[in-house]
Amino acid sequence: MSAAFECRELSKRYGATVALAGVDLEVQPGELVGLLGPNGAGKSTLVKIACGLVRPSGGEAQVAGQQAGSAAARATIGYLAELFRFPEWLRADEVLSLHQRLAGSSGGAAERGDLLELVALADAERTRVGAMSKGMQQRLGIAQALVGTPRLLMLDEPTSALDPVGRRVVRDLLLELKRRGVAVLLNSHLLSEVERVCDRVAILVGGEIVARGSPAELARAGGVEVELDSGLRAFPEASREQVPEIVAELVAAGERVYGVRVLSSTLEDTYLEAVEAAS
Amino acid sequence: MSGALTIAGYALRESTRRRVFVVVLILTVAFLALYAVGTEAAFDSINAEAAGAALDVEDEVLTGSTLLGLAMFTTLFLGCVLAVFLTLGAVRGDAERGVLQPLVVRPLGRTALLAGRFTAAAGVCAAYVAAVYASATIITGVAGGWWPADPVSPGLGLVMGVILIAALSLLGSIFLSATANGIAVFMAFGAGLAAGLLGQIGDALDVDTLKNVASVASWVLPFEALYQGGLDSLTEDVGGATAVIVQLGPFGGAQEGGPVLWLWSVAYLLLLAAAARLAFARRDL
Numbered sequence: 001m002s003a004a005f006e007c008r009e010l011s012k013r014y015g016a017t018v019a020l021a022g023v024d025l026e027v028q029p030g031e032l033v034g035l036l037g038p039n040g041a042g043k044s045t046l047v048k049i050a051c052g053l054v055r056p057s058g059g060e061a062q063v064a065g066q067q068a069g070s071a072a073a074r075a076t077i078g079y080l081a082e083l084f085r086f087p088e089w090l091r092a093d094e095v096l097s098l099h100q101r102l103a104g105s106s107g108g109a110a111e112r113g114d115l116l117e118l119v120a121l122a123d124a125e126r127t128r129v130g131a132m133s134k135g136m137q138q139r140l141g142i143a144q145a146l147v148g149t150p151r152l153l154m155l156d157e158p159t160s161a162l163d164p165v166g167r168r169v170v171r172d173l174l175l176e177l178k179r180r181g182v183a184v185l186l187n188s189h190l191l192s193e194v195e196r197v198c199d200r201v202a203i204l205v206g207g208e209i210v211a212r213g214s215p216a217e218l219a220r221a222g223g224v225e226v227e228l229d230s231g232l233r234a235f236p237e238a239s240r241e242q243v244p245e246i247v248a249e250l251v252a253a254g255e256r257v258y259g260v261r262v263l264s265s266t267l268e269d270t271y272l273e274a275v276e277a278a279s
Numbered sequence: 280m281s282g283a284l285t286i287a288g289y290a291l292r293e294s295t296r297r298r299v300f301v302v303v304l305i306l307t308v309a310f311l312a313l314y315a316v317g318t319e320a321a322f323d324s325i326n327a328e329a330a331g332a333a334l335d336v337e338d339e340v341l342t343g344s345t346l347l348g349l350a351m352f353t354t355l356f357l358g359c360v361l362a363v364f365l366t367l368g369a370v371r372g373d374a375e376r377g378v379l380q381p382l383v384v385r386p387l388g389r390t391a392l393l394a395g396r397f398t399a400a401a402g403v404c405a406a407y408v409a410a411v412y413a414s415a416t417i418i419t420g421v422a423g424g425w426w427p428a429d430p431v432s433p434g435l436g437l438v439m440g441v442i443l444i445a446a447l448s449l450l451g452s453i454f455l456s457a458t459a460n461g462i463a464v465f466m467a468f469g470a471g472l473a474a475g476l477l478g479q480i481g482d483a484l485d486v487d488t489l490k491n492v493a494s495v496a497s498w499v500l501p502f503e504a505l506y507q508g509g510l511d512s513l514t515e516d517v518g519g520a521t522a523v524i525v526q527l528g529p530f531g532g533a534q535e536g537g538p539v540l541w542l543w544s545v546a547y548l549l550l551l552a553a554a555a556r557l558a559f560a561r562r563d564l
Contacts, residue, residue, distance in 0.1 A: 014563075051384045053564040075386040084377040089296050101285045102385035144381060 002065035004029050004152040004183030005050055009059035011207075012045050019045040021207040022059065029151065030181040032174060034188060034198035036271055042207040043187045044082060047154045050185070051079045064151050075104070078150035080141045082157045082187070088130030092121060092140055095129065096147055103148035115143040118176070120169050134161040142170065146177075153177060156187045171197055195219075195267045203271055205278035211270065218270045222263035228255050282387025286395025287402075290365075294403050299364040303357055307411055310353055315418045318346050322423035337521045343425030344514045344525055350415035351433060351513075355506050356468075358408040358441035363464045365400040366448040368457030369393075374564045375456070389559045397449055397552075404441040412437055428516040433509030436536060439544050440502035444468065446551040453558045471496060471503030478507075478534070482526075497534070501544045508536020 005027040012020040020042045027033045035043045048054040049061050052069030061068035064076040086095050096112040105111060116122050119139040129137060138161045145153055159167045167190075174184060174197045188194050194201055195215045203211040203218075211218060223236035224243055228250065235246055240262045247257055294300060325338040370393075373379040382392060412434040420426045427433065444464065451460040478493025480486070497504035511534060514525050 048564070051380075053380055053383060055561070055563060071386045071388060074384055077384065079381070079384045081377055081380045084381055086381075087293060087378070089292075098285070098289060099381070099385065102282060102382065102387050104386065141381075 002062070003027060004031070005061070005063055005068075005185060007046070007050070007059060007061040007068075010046070010049065010056055010061055011058040012042070012049065012054065013057045018207050020049075020056075023204070023207070023209055025202055025209065027152065027183045027185050029183050030178060031200065032178050032184045032186065032198045034186045034194035034201045035204055036188070036191065036194060036201060037204035038275055041204040043204055044156055046204070047079075047156055047185060047187055050152075050154060051077060075148075076151040078145035078147070078153045080145040080153075080155045080158055082160070084141055086129045086137065086140065086144075089128060091126050091128050092116060092132070092143075093125045095140060095144060099144050099147040105148040107148070111147070115146050118146070118173060119143045135163055135166045138162055139166065139169065142173065150182065152183045152185065154185045154187075157189065158186070159188065159190055159193055167193065191266075191268045191271055201267065203274045205275055208278070210278045211274045215267050219267050220265050220270065222265045225261040225263055226250065226257060227259035227261075228257060230255075282385070283391040283395040283398065286382070286387070286392050287398040290396050290399030291403065294365050294399055297364065299361070300403075303361050303407070307357060307407075310357070311411070311414055311418065314346070314350055314353075314415060315422065318418055318422040321346060322425075335521075337517070339423055339425040340514065340517055340521050341525060343419050343423050344427070344517075347415060347419050347427060347433075347513055348510050350419070351412065351437060351506065351509055354408055354411045354415065355437055355440055355502075357411065358404050358437065359444050359465070359468050361407055362400060362404045362441045362445035363448050363461050365403060366396065366445050366452055367461040367464070369396045369400075369449055369452040370559060370562070371452055371455060372457035372460075380564055383564060390556050393449065393555055393559055397446060400445045400449065401442045404445050405438045408437045408441050409434055427513040429512040432512040432536070436505035436509035436512075439541075440505040443502045443505075443544065443548060443551070446548055446555070450551050450555040450558070453555060453562055467500060468502075471500035474500070475503050475507055497540075498543065501540065501547050504534070504540050505536060505544060507534045508540055511535045 003026050005025070007023060007025050010020055010023045010025075011018070023042070023046060025033075025046070035046065037043050045054055049056050050063060050068050052074055055069070063073035066073035066076070090098070093112055093116075096115060099105075100107060100111065113122070113125075116125055119142050121136060121139055121143065124132065124136060124140075127136075129140070132140065138158065142155070142158055145155065159170050162170060171193065174186070177184060178197075186194065186198060198215060200214055201212065201218055202209050221239050223234060224238040224240075224246060226233050226235070226246065235242075238246060243260055243262065247260060250257055321342050322339070325342050368376075370379065383389060416427065416430055416434075447467065448460060448464045451463055454460075455463060474493050474496030477489045478497075481489025481493060497507070514522065515535075517525065
């Protein structure tokens with residue numbers, strides 16, 4: 001089976017500005033990949049090329065084996081833009097109905113009901129967009145992106161306008177989609193969200209991927225910290241596997257051990273290091 | 280095709296919900312009411328005074344064609360307002376507001392999206408212009424007993440004129456922000472009317488330069504030529520002193536349209552469509 005999304009040496013220039021400079025990335029079916037990076041790093045451009053909204057300057061991008069931007073490729077994707085707006089006079093159900101017709105979905109009312117249920121908007125079926133809070137509109141946007149059961153879902157900052165409860169809904173939704181085999185490319189500034197749900201993470205800076213791997217791989221070991229009578233003692237080079245040995249040595253040396261903490265750098269630390277190194 | 284129709288239906292609903300649509304409807308009702316009162320008064324006045332009797336002028340024809348010419352100008356202007364406001368932000372404006380992207384990523388394609396938007400705008404504007412022109416013609420006929428020599432061609436000319444303006448505005452919306460596009464199309468509309476007046480002056484004074492300017496402008500902005508052709512059709516069966524005085528009036532001096540103008544208008548529309556398709560296909564959103 002072909003990758004849900006794949007790009008090779010992908011580049012994009014806006015005049016003299018380089019938005020993407022030879023990016024290679026792959027998202028497999030059922031995989032949840034997070035794209036991290038500062039503002040202007042090229043994350044949205046990458047997603048827009050995948051959706052066919054922006055034409056690449058070089059390289060190639062494919063969605064489900066089809067050239068990105070082609071009708072066949074667009075038929076397999078769902079997309080939620082960072083900045084989007086639905087007409088205020090449409091009801092939630094009508095927004096989904098419109099996108100069903102455009103996507104050629106035959107899901108009908110059952111699909112619309114399921115999607116609204118999935119984003120916790122089942123009670124807002126007849127509510128006009130203009131009467132919805134920003135968070136509700138954001139969740140409706142996610143439901144819209146899921147119309148027609150896409151193979152690849154691309155979400156650009158999907159939780160930016162959501163409160164903690166809304167974020168939880170989206171997080172659970174992403175995990176459910178993953179369980180169903182939907183591939184997700186997630187653009188987000190919220191590192192904790194990415195860390196919690198993504199299988200892999202790519203950090204994009206200045207149009208280039210400067211780090212990639214699973215959240216666990218990117219969050220490196222940071223040593224061991226032991227609480228003694230004399231206070232905290234750090235073992236910066238030690239790993240989790242060495243903890244019993246360290247404790248045994250300290251006890252043998254007459255120390256009283258009150259606590260041990262295995263330290264690791266967070267994804268945030270890695271992200272900040274990568275961004276600083278690249279800039 | 281079904282995608283374009285879906286977009287057309289969506290755009291049609293959107294059109295009728297815009298405030299400008301209500302404003303134009305109110306202005307139209309006010310205009311037609313005033314037009315009816317004014318027309319009634321004008322015909323009453325000429326019946327009482329019979330001012331043109333000594334000059335062998337047909338007063339009803341002079342009054343009716345001048346008033347209906349005024350109504351045609353107003354209809355074209357209001358139709359232009361409607362066409363511009365329904366299309367001025369169709370691409371770049373909607374993209375900046377984030378309305379366009381969720382639609383464009385669907386498989387229907389950009390050409391179908393443009394076709395849908397154009398169909399809705401052109402349909403609304405054409406129906407509007409046809410209705411206002413027909414109302415004005417009926418008011419003129421009922422109030423003064425005067426009917427144009429050819430009542431259909433002027434209406435068709437106005438309909439085609441606003442369709443061209445809608446297409447021009449849709450093309451402009453790909454390159455320009457909504458405000459800039461609206462200003463640009465209204466300026467083009469104004470330039471067309473100014474060129475028509477220059478042509479009228481050129482004809483009256485027999486100045487070739489002015490006539491040439493008007494002629495070139497008519498090909499570049501054919502909605503003006505269609506309007507002029509419509510004015511001409513109002514009194515195409517009139518001759519003698521009446522025709523001379525009509526020509527000297529503010530809605531006289533009109534040039535005959537003819538089949539070449541219609542062929543060019545259709546070709547112009549197709550050129551606009553091709554340019555819009557090409558430009559939209561290459562535009563990053």
